[in-house]
Amino acid sequence: ETGVTQTPRHLVMGMTNKKSLKCEQHLGHNAMYWYKQSAKKPLELMFVYSLEERVENNSVPSRFSPECPNSSHLFLHLHTLQPEDSALYLCASSQDLWGFSTDTQYFGPGTRLTVL
């Protein structure tokens, strides 16, 4: 238990559906992240939020839409996804935005997404 929870743990959706992934951290951290983990590829950073402000968007398609209503919650809204978007989506948090090279990110267990 890392203090970062994600729901749902598994999600199957069609290409025309709209769904949302939820992440909650109980660590009092100020920075939150969305990562995508696909088979045979390194973890890809998707979005970074610091104090509820988006500070980075790594060229992610607009069918992924993040939302950070407060420093404890992070959402990833999904619509008109493609089968190649099937992956494990990981949320992470850290005390602050990576100001030191030794900062630690705490990961949630992930949401396994399958797009049919």
Added chain:
Amino acid sequence: TQLLEQSPQFLSIQEGENLTVYCNSSSVFSSLQWYRQEPGEGPVLLVTVVTGGEVKKLKRLTFQFGDARKDSSLHITAAQPGDTGLYLCAGAAYSGAGSYQLTFGKGTKLSVIP
């Protein structure tokens, strides 16, 4: 673009054997982290190495950061079934605006057979 190459990709060994996994790059990193990810879970940080040549030990796990801070290794002595998992290395580099960014390798999937 900074890349981290991990080898081997897959490793299956008997309980009690020793093993080493490698993480290599042509880029210099400010620090390097090793994570273990078990099935159905997110990565959990094992160690951070910062200084070139640094060696850190965590029970049966020994981590080394290369002198030039471009590569790292993880050595496990007398592997146990509980060591099974995906081992990820991640390098931290300064990305500007006062922050660092992590670049991850693809990972080494380790299976320790009882």
